Amino acid sequence: MGSVQRLILGSASTDFTVVHLSTWESSSLGLQKIADFIRSFVHFFILLLLGKVDLAHIHISERGSLLRKFSLSTTANLFSVPVVMHAHGCEFHVFYQSSPAFLKRIISACLRQCACLIVLSDSWKDFYVKSCGLTADQVVVLKNPVVFPDFIPHRQGGDTITFAFMGKLNQRKGVYDIVNALALLDPHERSGMRIELGGSGETQAIQDLAKSLGVQDLIHFHGWVNEELRNQILAGADVFLLPSYNEGLPMALLEAMSWSLPSISTPVGGIPEVIDHGFNGLLVHPGDVTGLASAMALLRNDAELRLRLGHCARESICGLDLETYLTKICNIYLASTRTFCRQALEKA
Incomplete structure (x- = not known):
């Protein structure tokens, strides 16, 4: 709001x-x-x-x-x-x-x-x-x-694929599911991933969960982010994550799409009206940690799919300028x- x-x-x-x-x-x-x-x-x-x-x-x-x-x-x-x-x-x-x-x-x-x-x-x-x-x-x-950035970085991926999240760090936004999904992946596969969490909320509880699952080294907590830091995170990301349980039409998702990022999200609120599964992003059911882990692994391993979904994401919201x-x-x-x-x- x-x-x-x-x-x-x-x-x-x-x-x-x-x-x-x-x-x-x-x-x-x-x-x-x-x-x-x-x-x-x-x-x-x-x-x-x-x-x-x-x-x-x-x-x-x-x-x-x-x-x-x-x-x-x-x-x-x-x-x-x-x-x-x-x-x-x-x-x-x-x-x-x-x-x-x-x-x-x-x-x-x-x-x-x-x-x-x-x-x-x-x-x-x-x-x-x-x-x-x-x-x-x-x-x-x-x-x-959404305000569209003038410059989109050239994303070809490398040894590490960065997944970004922006929003309140709590259960409704699916942040615990992100940590649990990361832990479900094969250790070799998740070693090539990095999770950037931008936002305030239940930080300590999420850090404790990550530590208990042995994935704390793969997750970076930024705390509350201003516009400049938000843009830095989105520019450096390869995939956006928002596995929410309830939403209106999240600004964070639209901002990520404007940065040509493919998103993994959920079909709640207005999200399925902007994310077309397989065309400009991927959708999993709220709370489906296994499905979330599979979607993360898919985009981690398929650079061509990441780029195609990201390009279509930006094009599909051009009317929201x-x-x-x-x-x-x-x-x-x-x-x-x-x-x-x-x-x-x-x-x-």
Whole structure:
């Protein structure tokens, strides 16, 4: 969510003015989180009172994020300001389906109030329409944007094939599966592999697992990575790994594809709508450690396949460039405003 917001803010059209209100900082804990939200809510309320808000673009996830953002959207509706909600939550379906009936009704009602709900894939659109009662016209599929690097390194491979991962180091992202899959491989085969893990999270637990399986020397932990280090890692990688259990449409995967990297991922969320198994990447089922190990071995040993999948990966997401994305965002803003005004006149 944060990556998408930064791209929008960094390249916003001069046709309108954007005021960014952050309701939560990643470093905030406890009472500070509440204080961050209250500060942003008050700022938003003042702008509404002054009549300086023509449209509210609200990014939502699940659980606490969802409930916080609904207070903003409800307030905007009280001031007759159209709301565009932007759903990023990779586990929203899990949260929604496990919620009690009364909470489901509240969530669905709040979502239906928005002029437009942006989702990351066709599968997510189907979910919001069928489960939450939104109309098909109300839900717009807009895949995440990606900034394409100008230069792609010449990858022919060597004695060591580098597999890169970017994201939160936890079970949902499949990081433990990566370590277990590496350990399943023949020692001679895995000796020609290197795993680069970029991200923070359950680092110590994953390091302990790697040590217990005897593969700790093959894994390098970078910790949190900035844009420059991310690009260095992707430039030096041969394969990207993202064996997730739940996803929206991960920016890390799109960024890897823009670097002409073949990916080994899973058919969850919007991933199967950008990864075509055997054409621009490989897909294994979540939790299938044996299948993951086989896919890693296949790409480790077949340089021609790696290069072909990587080339097709970059070509297949050419339509997700940032300029095209921003044009679509502007069109959504205009269409949502027109729709909101039309509905207001019909109610009057």
